[in-house]
Amino acid sequence: MKGKIIKGIGGFYYVKTTDGLIECKARGKFRHKDMKPLVGDDVEILIDNGKGVICEIHERTSELIRPTVANVTQAFVVFAIKNPDINYDLLNRFLVLCEHNNIKAIVCLNKVDLVSDEEKEFVKSKINAIGYEVLFINAKKGLGVESLKDKLDGNVTVLCGPSGAGKSTLINTLTEKYHMETGEVSDKIGRGRHTTRHSELIDVEDGYIVDTPGFSTLEVTFIEKDDLKYCFPEFEEYNNQCKFRGCLHYKEPSCAVKNAVEAGEINKYRYEFYIRTLEEINNGRKY
Secondary structure, three states, rough: OOEEEEEOOOOOOEEEEEEEEEEEOOOOOOHHOOOHHHHOEEEEEEEEEEEEEEEEEEEOOOOOOOEEEEEEEEEEEEOOOOOOOHHHHHHHHHHHHHHHHHOOEEEEEEEHHHHHHHHHHHHHHHHHHOOOOEEEEEEOOOOHHHHHHHHHOOOOEEOOOOOOHHHHHHHHHOOOOOOOOOOOOOOOOOOOOOOOOOEEEEOOOEEEEEEEOOOOOOOOOOOHHHHHHHHHHOOOOOOOOOOOOOOOOOOOOHHHHHHHHHHHOOOOHHHHHHHHHHHHHHHOOOO
């Protein structure tokens, strides 16, 4: 029987099938293959003595490590535009991971009632300039939610972003029910408390959305240094124009990307973020 894993807790996997939701365990062979079933996996299951067993995991089209979810086609990268202020390094990390996994990223800026129209446009133009769509929302009031719903059809969509950005509130609004416990931003530390305990895939419209735990750091050192440049869409037209084949756009001379930065065609801050990330990968450090 075919199905899709919509939730995994404590070694049990809940698989949606045409016969309903079936609780399953995974066969031991996956441990030997060092392959663990993930939320979002398309699987084959067998029913043994009334209990489900996952016997096959279909090939994945994408896989995120943090948050851990498979077969995602797009990401709503949710950040508060205020309270807390946008951490652009963290935003860039989410965008890099989306690009690395061939997942379309849409930046959703929550709490728009806390800023002026001028501030909204400034932030929007800054993010648009590096090639990403920006949508303004107010998750609690439902502002902008319909435009998000239109983008869910036919997709498996992950909501990711730091704690306190409003992901759980947005899930509640999108699903029109109180699905996840929501938390307030801590006045003392300016960050959200972790409120989501597990990843779960939820039916919405003609697609799925996945809620994921909020966190404030992202690991990128697993990305190969030669692959990092392909995680920056604005580098694409310059990647093959450098003097040296395989140019990392770092210390090499006659680099088209560095020339584009000097000419103002590539955002200098983004390039500097690229260099910091490249050095981090080279040194194998954790962020």
